[in-house]
Amino acid sequence: MPDTTTALPKLTRRPAEPSVTVLPPRSRSRYGARVQLLLALAVAIVLVMLAIAPGLVVQRDPTAIALGATLQPPSAEHWLGTDQLGRDMLSRVVYGARISLFVALCAVTLAGVLGALIGVTAGYLGGVFDAIAMRVVDIQLALPAVILALVLVGAVGPSLFNLIIVLSLANWARFARVTRSEALTLRTRDFVLLSRLAGASRIRIILSHIAPNVVNTFIVLATLDVGIIIILEATLSFLGLGVPPPQPSWGSMIADGRQYLETAWWICGIPGLMLMVTVLSANLLGDALRDWLSPTASRNW
Amino acid sequence: MSQAFMQVEGLRKTYQVRRGLFGRPKPLHAVADVSFDVQPGTTFGLVGESGSGKSTIAKMLMLAESPTEGTIRIGDHAVTSMKKQDQARFHRELQPVLQDPYSSLNPRMRIGRIIDEPLRIHDVTEFGPHKQRVAELLALVGLPPEAAGRYAHELSGGQRQRVSIARSLALSPKCMILDEPVSALDVSIQAQILNLLKDLQARLQLTYLLISHDLAVVAYLSQRIGVLYLGEFMEIGNAEDVMSRPRHPYTQALIASVGARSGGASANLVQGEIPSPMNPPSGCLFNPRCPHATERCRQEKPVLRDFGNGQLAACHHAETITFRSFAADAAEAPATHRPRGTNL
């Protein structure tokens, strides 16, 4: 029964306590991260531009031999010096960037698409397909890229195309593993079940539900992978199994410069430095992408 | 007596669980011999705690899992004996709404595409162009038409649940399985969704199967209630009968547990915890915790008996147990009794 006495009790009134003012955060940590990202992005853009239009920066032919001007230190004429055959280091480095980036991009794309397809399907379908696919993944991960390259190059000879194939074959398993585990998690989510109960076919579910949710991880992985591939390519070229001469490759330049480390350090040093800077910026970019995409992703859930 | 819309007979789901690497598989009876009817346009509420089997029943009715035994009839069709391909048609008749509003929507899809996905899958044109149908459905669940262009993370929990309901209604099903539809929502939002569901049922002549652990929610929406414990029905009946004159001690305990909190009178306090479904008690499943249990309850499993007006209870002593309703003041002699032995 309601209280029938609706007589108003004596009310005393006092103002509410004021809320503390909040200043927006100084975001010192975010500032640092921002700078990192911008730097990495700047380096990446420069490299890409060099790769696309090297002619804008260098006029000299990277393969032009000039035996009269070998082992020249950096000077006004040759900004980065010349190598043991008198070729201009600057042009070689710039054209080398083009080769490296091109190879890396192709290899990462090929490996990524192949790996993701296998991974997502294995993760979603499970069962026999998953078991077989994962065993193949294990095999790939166990094979060193160098051995693979040796065999392939030994069989069909060195070429750019073979290099890209080798790099892809040595790399797709990483994508498969990660996308598979993403697919496994996604498979249990309610929206997948609801789609199935609405009558969706497995293909439709994989394409419209699983794949779009794996994309974020894929992008981050691919970006981080670029650095790995570049190093791998340099390694193979260093061993003579990669980019065939006379095309410049940072790896082969490092190999060439080994003997001249004390006398003409720039033949080895400059490409090495370029390699380091490129890989570093690729990694930073990948990290920044992950930080950028992940908070959105977690807000999505 | 009008033909029931949904008829479930002898539904059973047994899992074979292997303990350890080399152990022999032991059967786990998640659902044991469950039968009930649902009249068209009404709500049947399944209430139970953990281990009661209610989620398993929901999954079987959604056709997400197949029963070990038993038949399900929906409309005029015996669903369980259909082939997989024909069962796909029944997804048009029957749609689920699930518990978790955060997991039910694809975060990378726009709301409009989420809602019209069933229409695209079945290539349905009878409701007009998809865009129009989506707008209709959004209006039906109380969302503005702009919602179609948004992503799930821009909506609140209650709004996402509305989107789930809209998607389930896209193909104009006759029946909805509601599996804990409001449990994951804030208290002030629950009423919104419950009222929406009630409203939709009246407007669209929907039949609901409502599953919840919350008896108050079930009582609010259902015309008939079934109380589950460890995979079996302890009591079934009309909502009024079950709520005001419960026959089974477990139902009484559920009502008293919560009712007592709202100021209800003394209740028969249930001791112990729900035993593991792997090790069900002998005889009556509830006997180890029942304050009225006798030797007979330990030996002999009671069957569901009719107490009139469609109320069934599975208890040997249902006639002799008196349940004090909330209105009565408690003035009985203090208890002299013993905890029966908890299940650990």
Place this chain on the structure above:
Amino acid sequence: MASDIILQAKSLTTVLRTASGVVRAVDNISLEVKAGRSLALVGESGSGKSMTCMSMMGLLPGNGRLAAGEVFFKGRDITKISPREMQALRGREIGMILQDAMTSLNPLFTIGEQVGEVFKFHQGVTDKAELRRRSVEVLEKVKIPAAEGRLDSYPFQFSGGMRQRVSIAINIALSPSLLICDEPTTALDVTVQLQILKLLRELQKAQNMAIVFVTHDLHLAAQFCDDVAIMYAGRIVEAGPIVDVFARPAHPYTRGLLKAVPSLESYKRPLTAIPGHQPSLAKLPPGCRFEPRCAYALDVCRQQYPDWFEWEPARRCACWRTADSLDGTLAPLHGVDQPADAPQRVRPPVEIQLARPGVGAAA
């Protein structure tokens, strides 16, 4: 008596740095709990009730800090003491029971070891037999049957209700003066909830503890607690003795909650939903935070945060229309309000009796 105020918070404010900016998760919370009484902190998710407890206990997350206010435990300002002293207090004088007992217990240690740890650290007991004896004693206090035999079990071997009992045992072992319970029964089955609540009440009586009970369940709070503070968007909107608050709610949010929650007694009563949803803590309006959802809001409600209106006994409400609400002249200005069912009058917590069939009068 002022001397038996165990816990007192004065204008406690906590800010959190989140992705959407700096938010005031706890905004000017003032409350007090006396010995032997329990205070319910009622609110929905995001209202700040759990964060209030964490702030009072000095257990803020990394991105949070105490921006203002004091917390007095037995007259001593615990916001100013060192973390070490706070840690000692937390074990000995203050207990905390959290929602998920599985995560409060270490899965790698036996129950006996975890309970015994309390005596080891805070009382310096090293004798193994003595530790076991005391552990059994406290486990029996929380009604765990065959406690001696269970000392060597691991948490995963216990059911949810049992684990919660162990968690309670660990916390009350040293007879603390204050017990903070954060949704201790939410994860448990209904039939077990009542057992745990009954246990807590008995322990409270025996040890004269003050209890802060955080929950979103109004009916639960009504059954178990003496006083209530209703929280919304980081602030307390209404407070007072729980029977009075629920019998004669003043704040529209409290009224709305009472009308929106299904009850078992009148289960067919139409529910009146509160329209809209909670505001984001990062984008709070300058005036009353409930105003966008309030059917009784006036212009002043949007412009200025409401003053406190206080009256006997110990009631307070932050609403411009408190007077109208109390004298029954509160009328909706917009939106549709169902004819106000009398708010459920809640009786004081009753003792639950065990009864045998046939004993006592038939209903």
